[in-house]
Amino acid sequence: MINQFIVSPQWLFENINNPQVVIVDCRFSLADVQLGKQQYQANHIPGAYYLDLNQDLSSSVEEHGGRHPLPSTTELAEKLSAIGVNFQETLVVAYDDSRLAFASRLWWLLQYLGHEQVAVLDGGFDRWQKAGYSVTDVIPTAARGIFIPQLQADKLVDFTYVKNHKDSPDVVLVDSREAERYRGEKEPIDKIAGHIPGAVNYPWQEVTDASGCILPQSEQSQRWQNIDSTKEILVYCGSGVTACVNLLSLAIAGVPTGKLYAGSWSDWISY
Numbered sequence: 001m002i003n004q005f006i007v008s009p010q011w012l013f014e015n016i017n018n019p020q021v022v023i024v025d026c027r028f029s030l031a032d033v034q035l036g037k038q039q040y041q042a043n044h045i046p047g048a049y050y051l052d053l054n055q056d057l058s059s060s061v062e063e064h065g066g067r068h069p070l071p072s073t074t075e076l077a078e079k080l081s082a083i084g085v086n087f088q089e090t091l092v093v094a095y096d097d098s099r100l101a102f103a104s105r106l107w108w109l110l111q112y113l114g115h116e117q118v119a120v121l122d123g124g125f126d127r128w129q130k131a132g133y134s135v136t137d138v139i140p141t142a143a144r145g146i147f148i149p150q151l152q153a154d155k156l157v158d159f160t161y162v163k164n165h166k167d168s169p170d171v172v173l174v175d176s177r178e179a180e181r182y183r184g185e186k187e188p189i190d191k192i193a194g195h196i197p198g199a200v201n202y203p204w205q206e207v208t209d210a211s212g213c214i215l216p217q218s219e220q221s222q223r224w225q226n227i228d229s230t231k232e233i234l235v236y237c238g239s240g241v242t243a244c245v246n247l248l249s250l251a252i253a254g255v256p257t258g259k260l261y262a263g264s265w266s267d268w269i270s271y
Helices: 008-012 035-042 073-082 103-112 125-128 159-165 178-181 218-224 243-252 264-268
Strands: 021-026 093-096 118-121 169-173 230-237 259-260
Touching: 008 125, 093 103, 093 125, 093 259, 103 218, 103 243, 118 125, 159 259, 169 259, 218 243, 230 243, 230 264, 243 259
Parallel strands: 021 093, 093 118, 169 230, 230 259
Antiparallel strands: none
């Protein structure tokens, strides 16, 4: 393992038959919501299960709550049990092919459920293949696990909390979207462009290099050096997905005060 939050393809290859490791394929495309599952069915890391951003890692969209509301914790816990995850025992390794955009969502959700045994695959599916490791189309059958979540409510904030605390001197509000979306110059998804007043911009793509490999811990720390780590850091994006990449970056940098505004910009503009 590179650190407690990241594993290398080599480490995963060496531990692929470890009964204490469960691999989860999180590939997804916002432009084509069936694509991730189709890619998984065609080929995936041996032994990997599939969890879908819309079906498994989110709940249905309502008037408020944004485009990807958090899933029901009981339903997600049941799905994790069904793929053999034992609470606080099994190491879950999540991967995607989108610079950790979706793997980080599962990483954060597990942290929120109180399961700290979770890491992301550095470089994702692409780096696994480039390293020459095999892929398969065989769908694994799971041994059942026991996953009883212990919610960490302090990792999450909602619209009211953000509205009431964003201007506090003890709070930093971080917008994780691309700079153009933050500045309101373009908005490809949501009905209104711009950002929450007072937010600073830390684009989530800066956590990895162009090939999806995570930048070293020293660079993650340097990235956040202008934010006082004693302050409460509220992180959002468009819908609470890519914000999790920044929360992963904060964790790697040793800054434990990051919290997710799950509804994010798509929730903010619904009020």
